[in-house]
């Protein structure tokens with residue numbers, strides 16, 4: 610374990626374009642109070658760590674890229690639902706009624722001959738509360754040059770943004786990158802269709818498109834496009850779960866008879882998205898389709914009792930999905946050791 614002290618974001622060094630971009634990204638994520646992004650971290654020498662476990666022949670490591678504070682809860686979550694209902698559910702689950710704090714859990718898979726990342730975090734797009742991936746890979750003794758593959762669940766900036774650095778250079782010099790063909794075609798089309806989303810701000814949508822295109826273009830020589838059900842690298846199967854974005858995938862990881870489902874952005878709250886999958890998420894590209902996919906996959910996970918890895922649920926994002934009333938609940942896998 611090493612002391613974490615890599616903080617690169619400084620407000621005074623930000624030019625106007627960067628400031629506008631940051632403000633817009635913050636607004637996209639529903640942050641009305643941006644002071645948190647600029648505030649100094651209380652203890653610059655906070656220790657970060659990693660969570661490591663085995664599944665069959667695979668060594669799995671979870672590292673954090675930081676976190677994203679979504680504030681207020683509505684309309685980021687449950688747009689159009691009576692606030693009293695939403696607040697009651699949050700209260701019943703001892704959750705904050707003011708905000709939902711999203712983790713950014715990055716799964717690293719080491720097999721006999723590969724080191725595979727699932728998603729790449731925010732990179733430098735969101736300021737100092739995220740973009741911690743590289744420092745924390747180093748903490749976990751994983752070298753950037755030994756990463757052979759990066760599987761991208763979908764091309765939103767908090768998943769694809771870590772593929773390139775501030776100057777547009779590729780971060781993982783030896784890695785192939787995998788992305789669903791539908792996802793690629795959507796973001797690279799002349800005018801991506803957001804008509805079924807509840808998100809209305811065109812400036813923000815344009816910015817998300819810009820970051821997706823920047824990364825896809827930079828990685829083009831290394832990019833492999835996948836269709837639904839594609840199997841690769843001896844341990845991964847991609848499964849389309851569209852709605853959050855058109856080509857959004859969940860990633861089934863397997864070794865022998867063991868499986869783990871990386872559910873990417875199927876859910877963003879361990880309370881609201883599970884108890885009421887139909888209340889929806891404002892940032893979904895197709896609001897209704899996302900609800901259908903969410904319910905369908907959650908149903909499958911509850912039935913199979915599969916182990917689940919979630920990108921945005923609280924650290925380290927590992928648990929199970931269980932039925933609860935007409936919806937579901939998250940059962941976090943306990944860990945006997947501190948992280």
Ligand SMILES: [Zn+2]
Nearest residue numbers: 765767768874
């Ligand atoms: Zn996300």
